Amino acid sequence: MPADDELFQALLYLxxxxxxxxxxxxxxxAAIQRVTLWExxxxxxxxxxxxxxxxxxxxxxxWAHLAPALAVNSPSAAYxxxxxxxxVSLADQASCDQPVRRTPEAVLEAERRAAAQEAADRRAAAQAEQRHRLLAPIAHRLLENRDGLPDGEDVTYWLDEIAAVLPNCHTPTQFVSLExxxxxxxxxxNKVARQNAGSVGTTLDAQTAYAAAAELVAGG
Incomplete structure (x- = not known):
């Protein structure tokens, strides 16, 4: 395929x-392919x-200045x-699951929906970042005190997962993974705690780290 700036000349040649x-x-x-490329x-x-x-x-x-450039006769027609x-640009957005009808009303409604989705995405990202600021210290404390925590297979597995994601946790997706x-x-x-009459960890710091994590889980 030629580059976009070469495609016009290539189509004329073909x-x-x-x-x-x-x-x-x-x-x-060849003719059908040309139709596709002209589109x-x-x-x-x-x-x-x-x-x-x-x-x-x-x-x-x-809009009066743009009317001649758009080959229309009035400012309202230019608008x-x-x-x-x-x-066209709205149809390329991932939030649009079907083509946008080429009417001013349909385009404005699609833009309204896109703006609302962008605002919702920003709010979700801000909430994820705020929750991460509370979560990261708990994750650090678990890792810092893992020698004092039970070394069962499942506990070790999840602490290893925390250790893998925590050093480079910067995006909302990574925040969710860490949580x-x-x-x-x-x-x-908590399963270990139930088996040991509420006792988890061999040090006070380890017990405190677990308590903070357990409070996070209890809070949803």
């Missing part, structure tokens, strides 16, 4: 030489035109066309 293919099936296949180019043009319109609006270009063009491992370790330690 169009001019379409008759060079003598086999009818080969010509049909791709058209979509790319829409995306870049949307960006150009946004840049123009960012420096206070009025509506620009809104419809945004449907999962800490809670799993706390549950296994």
């Amino acid at each position: 169009e001019a030489h379409a008759g060079a293919l003598k086999d009818e099936r080969a010509r049909r296949t 791709y180019l058209r979509e790319q043009a829409d995306i870049h035109q949307v960006k150009a319109i946004a840049d123009a609006r960012a420096v206070n270009a009025e 509506n066309k620009a809104t419809r063009l945004r449907a 999962t491992y800490v809670k799993a370790a706390a549950r296994e330690l």
Whole structure:
């Protein structure tokens, strides 16, 4: 495949030489591929035109200024066309599970939903980071005192998982993984506690580390 900036010229060349293919099936296949590639180019043009319109609006270009550039006759028509063009970029977003209809109303509704989803994602990320700030010290204390904690197979496994993720825990996904491992370790330690009349750990620091983790699990 040629680069995007070469594809236009390549398609013009293939169009001019379409008759060079003598086999009818080969010509049909080549023509369909050209249709596909022209569609791709058209979509790319829409995306870049949307960006150009946004840049123009960012420096206070009025819709009346953009009307001739968009080949329409009025500011309202320019606004509506620009809104419809945004449907292409919205359709590329992962949050859109179906194409956005090219009407101003549909595009504005899709943008509203996308903005709401982005806000929800930001809130979730902030909550995960806040919870991580509470969780990380508990994870550190478990690791620092693991010599004083039971060394059963399941406890050791989850403490090893904590040790693997904790040093480079920076993303919401990693935060969730760390919380999962800490809670799993706390549950296994709690089983030991029930078997030993509530006693876990051979040192006070180990017992305190377990108590903090157990409180986290109890809090959900």
